[in-house]
Amino acid sequence: MNTNPITNLIPAVKKAVFTGGTMPLLKKIIFTAGPGTDKNLAKRINTAFSLLMEENKSAAGIAIHAELSLQSNNLDEKRREEYRIILDKKRISLAAVSAEGLLRAAATLAQILVMNRRPPCCRISDWPDIGMRMFHLDLKTVPLDKKYIRKFIIMLAGMKINFLLMEYEDKFPFRHFPDIAVGSAYTPGELAELQSLCSLLGVEIIPLVQSYGHLEYILKHDRFRHLREDDLAINECCGTNDEAKKLILGMMEEVIAAHPGLHYFHIGGDEPFRARFCPRCRNIIDQYGKDELYSRHINPIIEFIRQKGLMPILWDDMIATHPGIAGKLKKPLILNYWNYLEKTDTASELLVRGIPGMIKTEEAQKKLSPSLYQMYEKYWKCPGFPRKGKTFSLTGFYHDQGYEVIGAGAARRSLGNPMDFRELSENMHWFSKRIREYGEKGILATSWAASNSLARPASHWEYYHLPHAAAAEHAWNGGRMPHANLAGRFCSLYYGISDTRTKKFFSAIVTPGPTLDNNLLNLAGQKPVRHSENFRLLLGYFKRKNLEADFIQSLLILKPAFTRFLKSDYRAIDISAAANRGYYNTAQVAGWTDQGDNDMKNFPWKRKNFGGIDFSLIQPESNNGRTIICMHNIAEKDGLPSAVEFIINACAGSIYFLHTYAKNQPPPDTLVGEYCVNFENDSSLKIPIKPGEQIDGWWGKNHPSDALAVWQGYNATTRSIGVPLHVYLYAWRNPHPGQKINKLILTASGSTSLLVLGITALKPGAQLNPEWKKFLKKFSAKAVSLKNTEAGYLKKLASVSAAQQVSGEEKAMQKRISLLGS
Structure with a gap:
């Protein structure tokens, strides 16, 4: 293990000169006021340092005084956070040009002592290359324990993050809109404590309140239903509805009032995809264009924020898609330019908003409008153009265009592989470099809890601490530092584990495979020096997310599904007469959801077995290319049926459905379909098909409680953005296996498209194969461990009291725990 803490600092320091020898074993550092400082500042630094060291207190060693000074000698006053640290055998001194600089010096010193209580004697000079180093605290979906958030903010401050973008959503205690806030929302007292903590650590809060799209947490309520742009979708308000604007401004007013001393306010404004369903909005678009509709809605909100004496910040994607908006928005205004896909300095494929996936620079002139190509061409140009272009060109x-810019890369994505550390790190690395080159305002590390308020949550924050650390590294050093050994440096700092164990640890979690890596299991039994509880929870979370964990869950939830352990056979239901779509577009038939390359061309239709069940899937070369059933509940919607039926005339112990849904995210507690089983005695049973339970959407890694994801893949649209596609297996157990089933009726409901790829019926009277018992015995210990992990995850990382509202994810988790225990 590398014992020199200076080389493991995150972010890395600009200059470090070793003067020889080491300091004595240090137990405590007491900061005292020196030139230019006073007792109040020394008290603040002492308190902040104690917080940074609270997980790493020592009983051995000596106490030593460290002198603080505010001075410009040998320091650049233009760099407000520049600092200098001197570590000698008998003294420590910290110098800076501002209190913020002294706080960053204290953070560096804390990291040094965390890794080695006998640090080497040295002189450190350091400063940030980017002024605003922001982290996105997204509180969508599952509520996090407030104590955990406190520790997380302390960790970010320790890595020199100086701005926190707070996206409260329904976790803010709205007084005038109490039905928006959930039970787990911050109380006014907790909010005051959060602000006090951030102020102490030199972290400035920037609240975010959405102003156009991503308003699910509001528009899901019947009280606000009339404010929707489209009644079937709850993510977006109407851009011409004055009442909607009044609601948004009222919420912003409350949030601003609760945060005294603000300088910035983020108004969101991204992704109003459905803005033309309302007749008034459509009329403006038809006459003047979407540029006009967007600017009419956003400009009054910008002016409102400016009147409060604050600088507004706006997501940039609508301007990128409709460049005409750039000349219509009120200034001054900061644009938050988000780009999560580009990961190099130059590339042959680049992101263009409004174009699915990435576009090849050599083909851009043919595919883009002349005006759009002319705009991009100017900023793409670099040696090698048009074969390749410059990234982060906007x-x-x-x-x-006269805007200040804050770049926004990804430290956690709501979709895709959460441990794709290299891609996340490279995205932040090169984006930070571009921001530094242009001398722009700042860089934001987004950390999305979910794609929207009603979507399945992303993995827990603890899972992403490594890319979070990488984001802090690149923000401070402006993309100057390489990625080399970031994982080792982070694990040495945060977990106190050796380089050898780091390599085993990360090889275990990033290597795909059908079973848990033995290294991971071995590491689970080893307690690291620091953060041991978090480390064990982290490993448990990996195990829960691992393919084998999914497999164990499926064994215990869908026992009859694994028919290779059963002495029985089953019968595929012929769906060819009802099939109306293909896996992909052909001359004969529309493919999947008829969205071009966003199709299922890569789905393995020749495969017979999914999740242990044999299906007889229709092959593309047969049935005139009609291979799957696509339904929608709106009559004549794209020529799709709202219901289909099949004649069975047989008994069945279970029926298995290979299905998914696409397009709109359904509102909570609604159905995407209903499957009705009609028996020969004229009785019937209705099977509700509910998102998150019997089915889930095909985009993103979801975990329905009663179904199993049996296929994951990508298409041309989703591969470039790292979003996996899924198909789910749902097993319905027939409570009347002795009664003959006459027919099966599938009906779509809600605003989504219901897609069925195959149906299989298992004959009743299945008997366990002896191999089944061996299999259960082999995995019983892991199954018990999984159950405990799930329970611990709920209890320790969510911490939702009985009085608080429980989200759909928590309900699903609780259901899984009960199933695992049955």
Whole structure:
């Protein structure tokens, strides 16, 4: 293990000169006021340092005084956070040009002592390359324990993050809109404590309240239903509805009032995809274009924020898609330019908003409109163009349009592989470099809890601490530092584990496979020096997310599904007469949801077995290319049926459905379909098909409680953005296996498209194969461990009291625990 803490700091320091020898074993550091400082500042630094060290107190060693000074000698006053640390055998001194600089010096010193209580004697000079180093605290979906959030903010401050973008959503205690806030929302007292903590650590809060799209947490309520742009979708308000604007401004007013001393306010404004369903909005678009509709809605909100004496910040994607908006928005305004896909300095494929996936620079002139190509061409140009172009090109465009820019890369994505650390790190690395080159305002590390308020949550924050640390590294050093050994540096700092164990640890969690890596299991039994509880929870979370964990869950939830352990056979239901779509577009038939490359061309239709069940899938070369059933509950919607039926005339112990849904995210507690089983005695049973239970959406890694994801893949649209596609297996157990089933009726409901790829019926009277018992015995210990992990995850990481509202994810987790225990 590398015992020199200076080389493991995150972020890395600019200059470190070792002067020889080491300091004595240190137990405590007491900061005292020196030139330019006073007792109040020394008290603040002492308190902040204690917080940074609270997980790493020592009983051995000596106490030593460290002198604080505010001075400009040998320091650049333009760099407000520049600092200098001197570690000698008998003294420590910290110098800076501002209190913020002294706080960053204290953070560096805390990291040094965490890793080695006998640090080497040295002189450190350090400063940030980017002024605003922001982290996105997204409180969508599952509520986090407030104590955990406190520790997380302390960790971010320790890595020199100085701005916190707080996206409260329904976790803010709205007084005038109490039905928006959930039971787990912050109380006014907790909110005051959060602000006090951030102020102490030199972290400035920037609240975010959405102003156009992503308003599910509001528009899901019947009280606000009339404010929707489209009644079938709850993510977006109507851009011409004055009442909607009044609601948004009222919420912003409350949030601003609860945060005294603000300088910035984020108004969101991204992804109003459905803005033309309302007749008034459609009329404006038809006459003047979407540029006009968007600017009419957003400009009054910008002016409102400016009247409060604050600088507004706006997501940039609508301007990127409709560049005409750039000349219509009120200034001054900061654009938050988000780009999660580009990961190098130059590339042959680049992101263009409004174009699915990435576009090849050599083909861009043919595929883009002349005006759009002309805009991008200017900022793409680099040696090698048009074979390749410069990444993060809109930084230059917005700069020339007179906007200040804050870049936004990804430290956690709501969709895709959460442990794709290299891609996340490279995205932040090169984006930070571009922001530094243009001398722009700042860089934001987004950390999305979910794609929207009603979607399945992303993995827990603890899962992402490594990319969070990488984001802090690149923000401070402006993309100057390489990625080399970031994982080792982080694990040495945060977990106190050796380079050898780091390599085993990360090889275990990033290597795909059908079973848990033995290294991971071995590491689970080893307690690291620091953060041992978090480390064990982290490993448990990996196990829960691992393919084998999914497999164990499926064994215990869908026992009859694994028919290779059963002495029985089953019968595929012929769906060819009802099939109306293909896996992909052909001359004969529309493919999947008829969205071009966003199809199922890569689905393995020749495969017979999914999740242990044999299906007889229709092959593309047969049935005139009609291979799957696509339904929608709206009559004549794209020519799709709202219901189909099949004649069975047989008994069945279970029926298995290979299905998914697409397009709109359904509102909570609604159905995407209903499957009705009609028996020969004229009785019937209705099977509700509910998102998150019997089915889930095909985009993103979801975990329905009663179904199993049996296929994961990508298409041309989703591969470039790292979003996996899924198909789910749902097993319905027939309570009347002795009664003959006459027919099966499938009906779509809600605003989504219901897609069925295959149906299989298992004959009744299945008997366990002896191999089944061996299998259960082999995995019983892991199954028990999984159950305990799930329970611990709920109890320790969510911490939702009985009085608080429980989200759909928690209900699903609780249901899984009960099933695992049955």
